Amino acid sequence: MQNEEDEEAELEVLAEFSHPVPWQKIEAQGLDLDYALLFSKEEADALFKQLEEEVMYSTGEEAKVQVFGKLHNIPRRQATYGDAGLRYTYSGRTHLACTWTPTLEYIRDAVTNATGHTFNFVLINRYRDGEDHIGEHRDDEKELDPVCPIASVSLGAARDFVLRHRDARGKRGARRLEPVKLQLAHGSLLLMNPPTNTFWYHSLPVRKKVRLPRINLTFRRILLISRGEEPANVWSL
């Protein structure tokens, strides 16, 4: 009985998301992206509104970051959600995941259905307007599953997204590799496939003319056991 109910629920989810997604492939040396519009405008509007009500963003120490020895407030709002007990460390700070909200589960399942990948964590960044931004970095944390893409869902104001190859940075940047620039639309999904994050930095630059907020959700798969023997990413099981 229980099994039948589970199967029915699964079929419902499949039916709901099974419309084919028209992917656009973006490739360069060591870069592999897939881009698609996942949600209609109407659906994306509704999801944005629900997230505005549901998501609780970090405050205080959690909302600060240390770079080159100096402590700064992050120029955006940030939140971490995922499976119970999951931790994620980046930029020298460890964040404990809040448990999934219904809206986040819905979006996660839509992404899984469109990509065939499962995710146990999402980092949420909210850019209040075009002044909010994120600097160049790679998502290269050890605890990320190296074979799983990072799935980036955009809701709200469209923003430019820039990727630069690691060998094209610095004054005497060795190789002439052009940056890759994209605009991430309301309701879009961008997959950053391996090995993109090994070679390419990405950023969301300031755009003074943008007046409206954008919410970005990056779904990830975090490994439950680190290279050692310790269950580093889970509190207690």
Add this chain to the structure above:
DNA sequence: TAGTATAACGGCG
């Protein structure tokens, strides 16, 4: 261990 990298900013062109 020592060497390496830096999710931020301000100062320019």
Add this chain to the structure above:
DNA sequence: TCGCCGTTATACA
């Protein structure tokens, strides 16, 4: 307004 550069002391196996 945009994009590139240099920073600096801390964090990490």
